Amino acid sequence: MELARDITLILHFIGLALIIGPFFAQMRAHSGYFFGWVLTGAVIQLVTGLLLTGLVEMRLADNPDMAVDHIKIAVKTTLAVIIFVVALVAYRKQKKLSSGGRERKLLPLLHTAGALAIANTVIAVVWPGVVR
Numbered sequence: 648m649e650l651a652r653d654i655t656l657i658l659h660f661i662g663l664a665l666i667i668g669p670f671f672a673q674m675r676a677h678s679g680y681f682f683g684w685v686l687t688g689a690v691i692q693l694v695t696g697l698l699l700t701g702l703v704e705m706r707l708a709d710n711p712d713m714a715v716d717h718i719k720i721a722v723k724t725t726l727a728v729i730i731f732v733v734a735l736v737a738y739r740k741q742k743k744l745s746s747g748g749r750e751r752k753l754l755p756l757l758h759t760a761g762a763l764a765i766a767n768t769v770i771a772v773v774w775p776g777v778v779r
Contacts, residue, residue, distance in 0.1 A: 651702060652699070655702065656695075656699065658695045659699060662692040666684075666692065666764040667761060668684070669681040669682075669757070670685070670760065670761025674758070674761075677750070678750040678751065680750065682756075685737070686731070686734040686738045689727065689731040692727050692730070692731075692767075693724075696724065700715065700720050703776070703777075714778055715776065726766060733763070737756035737757065737760070740753060
């Protein structure tokens with residue numbers, strides 16, 4: 648069980664890197680945004696986040712004094728879904744646009760996905776995930 652959690656957590660971090668990496672690398676770029684990577688990262692984040700929640704629920708099932716904070720999970724899942732939708736919209740719009748200056752109008756979508764991913768990371772670290 649612990650190995651499954653560790654592997655899932657590593658994949659979760661890889662998904663995070665696929666969102667935040669292009670965000671920082673392309674903050675001031677004028678075109679050629681890596682929305683495919685951001686979209687892949689968003690999918691990985693959603694899937695592994697739900698798997699991690701299920702694994703912690705299973706681990707805490709034997710302890711009636713502790714439970715997962717479902718409000719935190721709901722907030723994080725909502726942010727992850729918004730990141731996914733923003734990345735999907737940006738990816739599809741980017742495919743329709745020809746390369747060049749017109750692609751610059753997609754930059755706010757990259758900023759939105761990156762900022763929400765950072766916010767989700769802050770929530771993961773600061774907000775305790777288990778309640779008593």
